[in-house]
Amino acid sequence: MYVTIGSLFLQTVKKYGKEEALIDPERDVRWTYEQWNAEVNRLANALLDAGVKKGDRVSTLLFNTVELGTLFFSCAKIGAVLNPINFRLKPNEVAYIIEDAEPSILVYEKMLEPVVSAIQNNYPDVSFWSIDDSTPAYAESYTQHLRLSSDAEPEADVDENDLYAIMYTSGTTGRPKGVMHRHRSMVEQSLMCAASLHLKQADRGLVVAPMFHCAELHCSFLPRVHFGATNVILHHFDPKKVLETIENEKISLFFAAPTMWNMILQEDYSGYDRSSLRVGLYGAAPMAPSLVTAVKDLLGINLIQAYGMTEMGPAVTFLDEHEQLAKVGSAGRAAINHEVRVVRPNEHGPSEPEDVLPSGEVGEIIVRGPSMMIGYYNRPDASETAMYKGWYHSGDLGYMDKDNYLYVSDRVDDMIISGGENVYPREVEDAIHAHAAVLDVAVLGQPDEKWGELVTAVVVKKSDVTAEELDRYCKESPNLADYKRPRKYIFVDELPRNASGKIQKFRLREQFQVEPNA
Numbered sequence: 001m002y003v004t005i006g007s008l009f010l011q012t013v014k015k016y017g018k019e020e021a022l023i024d025p026e027r028d029v030r031w032t033y034e035q036w037n038a039e040v041n042r043l044a045n046a047l048l049d050a051g052v053k054k055g056d057r058v059s060t061l062l063f064n065t066v067e068l069g070t071l072f073f074s075c076a077k078i079g080a081v082l083n084p085i086n087f088r089l090k091p092n093e094v095a096y097i098i099e100d101a102e103p104s105i106l107v108y109e110k111m112l113e114p115v116v117s118a119i120q121n122n123y124p125d126v127s128f129w130s131i132d133d134s135t136p137a138y139a140e141s142y143t144q145h146l147r148l149s150s151d152a153e154p155e156a157d158v159d160e161n162d163l164y165a166i167m168y169t170s171g172t173t174g175r176p177k178g179v180m181h182r183h184r185s186m187v188e189q190s191l192m193c194a195a196s197l198h199l200k201q202a203d204r205g206l207v208v209a210p211m212f213h214c215a216e217l218h219c220s221f222l223p224r225v226h227f228g229a230t231n232v233i234l235h236h237f238d239p240k241k242v243l244e245t246i247e248n249e250k251i252s253l254f255f256a257a258p259t260m261w262n263m264i265l266q267e268d269y270s271g272y273d274r275s276s277l278r279v280g281l282y283g284a285a286p287m288a289p290s291l292v293t294a295v296k297d298l299l300g301i302n303l304i305q306a307y308g309m310t311e312m313g314p315a316v317t318f319l320d321e322h323e324q325l326a327k328v329g330s331a332g333r334a335a336i337n338h339e340v341r342v343v344r345p346n347e348h349g350p351s352e353p354e355d356v357l358p359s360g361e362v363g364e365i366i367v368r369g370p371s372m373m374i375g376y377y378n379r380p381d382a383s384e385t386a387m388y389k390g391w392y393h394s395g396d397l398g399y400m401d402k403d404n405y406l407y408v409s410d411r412v413d414d415m416i417i418s419g420g421e422n423v424y425p426r427e428v429e430d431a432i433h434a435h436a437a438v439l440d441v442a443v444l445g446q447p448d449e450k451w452g453e454l455v456t457a458v459v460v461k462k463s464d465v466t467a468e469e470l471d472r473y474c475k476e477s478p479n480l481a482d483y484k485r486p487r488k489y490i491f492v493d494e495l496p497r498n499a500s501g502k503i504q505k506f507r508l509r510e511q512f513q514v515e516p517n518a
Contacts, residue, residue: 002160004183006077008190008226010153013037016201016228023232024066025245033228036070038151043074046149050127052104054079054156057166059103061085061094061112063235064211067131067142069221071107075165076183079158082165083178084212086498091118097168098123100178100378105129107142160184166377167214169310178377179310186218187226188370189313192336194223196318197253197281197304203229204276206245206254208237214314215283219306220255239263243272250276257501258287259440261295266439266462269299277301279321283308288433289328296324307331307408311392313371316340317406329430330405331398338369341391342400350388357399362409362424365398366391397424414505416445416453423455423484431480432457435473437465442495442503443486446512457486458508460494467491 003011017034031039052058058080062068068084075082083101085094094115098106103126108116110132120128120138128139135141164183168176193199205224209216211233224231232249234241237260245251256264261282280295283306295303302321308314317340319332334340342363344355357363368391375383386393397415398408409415409424416423425443432441440460445453459470467489474485496507 002184003187004076004158004160004162005164005186005222006073006156006158006183008187009040009073009076010037012225012228019201019228020230021225022066022069023230023249024235025232025249026235027066029066031066039066039070039146040073040077041151041153042146042149043070044077044154044156045152046145047074047080047105048078048154048156049149050105050145052078052080054158055081055163057081057083057101057103059083059085059098059101059106060212061087061106061108061116062131062212063087063109063111064207064233065109065131065235066233067107067109068211069207069231069233072217072221073225077158078154078156079162081163084165084167084217086168086212087112087210088498089115091115095119095122097176097178098126101166107131110134158183160187163374167212167310177379177382180374180377181313181371182374185313185371185373186222188337189218189315190222190226192338192371193219193306193315194227195336196306196315196320197223197279199223199227199229199253201228203227203252203278204250205229205231206242206249206251207231207233208242209255209257209260214310215257215306215308216255218313219281219283219315237263239267243267243269243274246277247273252276252278253280255281255283258282258291259497259501261287262291262439265291265294265298274300279304281306283315288430290430290434292324292328305332307406309392309394309396311373311386311394312338312367312369313373315371316367316369319405323405327405329407330401331408333405334367335369338367338371340365340367340400340406342366342398342406345397350385350393353389353391359400359402362397362399362422365394365396365406365408367394368392414444416443416455418445418448418451418453418455418483421483428455428457428474428480428484428486431474431477432459432470432486435465435470437461437463438470440495442505442508444505444508444512446488451487454488455484455486456488456490456512458490458492458495458512460492 013033021033021036022031105127107129129142130139131142160183166178280301280303305319306315307317317332342357343351345364351364428443429441439462442458446456448454496504
């Protein structure tokens, strides 16, 4: 029988029991693997005592905490299904997930109590556990449950093919779907990511991206446990706190979305000791080539890119550190044991996996590999379409170069057709992002009687700049054909992003599609 996530954890405990495992410097938590295992067992037994059975869902509404890390392995040991919920969601959005996943227990923290209190009355069958000392009348104490529980290894029969988690998609286009992953798939993902990051047992990794998202959980947190390395948790992202923690905890590697790397660069990083840093992972959203270069040159850290999606666990390609400049703009090559194809898009149904396009031609990216989801929870029709003929149809547009490196152009839904020409927003965004006065940018199409869609840039300024200056910059750019040049600029304070750092363009469309020129 293949290893499960729970048995993986126990193997690490047996090998590296005295080594530092989990640290929360702000709460003064420093657990060895043996100490953490005792906590994992107490929680696992507490869940069993509360009536949680194999296959039952346990939801979380937590920032990055030792409790979430502990729940991850406690559920895995007893066969409960973890359902980590995005802490940025509004009450109605959380309610949608609760109604779909039907958890037995929801574990939350005080900062998110307003969200829980707004909806809890509608779910009498859900037990709400608060990790904080004070609990409202409707909630139970997480700490008290653990205090009354045993730290003995729980008795459970968990198989490699059992469902391990339901993780809801980040919702860049609308309602999220529950992605189902099994134990074996995420063990495969962990090994693959560890190999791609050249992970070592001596590594000290910073957990600063949201743990409820698979990019942090499966590509960083789990592989470090798998290899007996150390996880240092920060409750939430704060660029100054990240720099302080890198220095104080001798962090060697961490994952951050492009917008987070950008925010770190806006800090006065020169006064912090960053000599322990070995490698940085980025993904979840495209990173402009100018930002890749800036991170490498200014922070002195080698970068590795991962491209993927929740449905695949998430990583499906990697661009290694030595390829960052030689293949700028690429998402890399297929990950170990994974296949990636670019096929002709089909307007009338799923794209055909055998209709592969030649190098350089843009089409839909489809992928398959051992980390692919079982399907969408309660959505058999959507599962069948998404996994047509055994390939996950990503909805992303891209192309392969002659060396089999993948380049992601955009989402199918985001492509702009202006004057009969296809415009891929990402290449326009990359061009504008290189301007010294631009902090962030999103490009979308606005309805237009003459052109069909008008190429529109929504810009966050780093310093003062006008639409006329940006237009002149784009005209002079050697990387941007004139028909791709934005005909309109809108300046905003920030762009709406989901937890993984992806820009929510559907929100921008809702906001600006009928708005007059800005």
